[in-house]
Amino acid sequence: MSIQMINSMDFEEFIDILGNIIENCPLIAATIWSQRPFKDLTDLKKHVFDFIEALPQSDEETESQSSWHRNNPNKGKEGILRCHPDIAGREFEQGTLTPQSQREQREAGLSDLSLEERRRLGHLNSAYKTRFGFPFVIAARLSDKATILKELERRLKNQPAQELSTALEEVLKICHLRLEDIRQSLEDPAKL
Numbered sequence: 001m002s003i004q005m006i007n008s009m010d011f012e013e014f015i016d017i018l019g020n021i022i023e024n025c026p027l028i029a030a031t032i033w034s035q036r037p038f039k040d041l042t043d044l045k046k047h048v049f050d051f052i053e054a055l056p057q058s059d060e061e062t063e064s065q066s067s068w069h070r071n072n073p074n075k076g077k078e079g080i081l082r083c084h085p086d087i088a089g090r091e092f093e094q095g096t097l098t099p100q101s102q103r104e105q106r107e108a109g110l111s112d113l114s115l116e117e118r119r120r121l122g123h124l125n126s127a128y129k130t131r132f133g134f135p136f137v138i139a140a141r142l143s144d145k146a147t148i149l150k151e152l153e154r155r156l157k158n159q160p161a162q163e164l165s166t167a168l169e170e171v172l173k174i175c176h177l178r179l180e181d182i183r184q185s186l187e188d189p190a191k192l
């Protein structure tokens with residue numbers, strides 16, 4: 001059973017396998033490691049969700065708390081979103097994303113953008129970042145390039161508080177899919 005394998009992992013192995021269940025936020029896996037044993041994957045996910053839920057909305061809110069927070073500008077719910085790469089951004093084109101992210105964006109068909117789609121996505125991505133202060137995040141594997149463009153256009157009109165919560169829901173969907181992959185690879189190592 002994968003949950004028993006996960007519960008018995010030492011810290012290094014846990015980070016090696018689960019460190020990127022939230023994109024570029026190994027701190028979250030590092031924190032929940034000490035909360036083992038997990039009953040099952042749903043329980044593990046709950047620890048991840050509770051960690052994110054307990055964060056303040058933005059970095060700024062933590063300013064008065066401690067110098068540690070001041071020196072770690074990616075803290076806060078918005079900080080989690082800022083750890084995500086742009087959809088179909090330069091890093092994706094250069095193949096320098098995390099393996100999970102590269103695969104998710106490829107599977108959504110983002111390697112096959114026309115010049116016009118690339119231009120539109122670039123324009124909408126920067127408008128979104130200017131409006132909300134973090135990049136547009138969507139669970140790419142549950143989508144395709146046409147839907148991603150439509151969603152980006154639609155969500156750009158959201159109010160900031162509503163958009164923060166929509167974007168975090170997408171982060172949790174990505175986490176769920178990544179954990180499913182890990183479960184499958186632990187049960188069938190050939191899939192690793």
Ligand SMILES: NC(=O)N[C@H]1NC(=O)NC1=O
Binds near residue numbers: 139
């Ligand atoms: N910006 C953004 O949505 N990035 C991502 N989405 C996804 O499914 N994987 C990602 O890295």
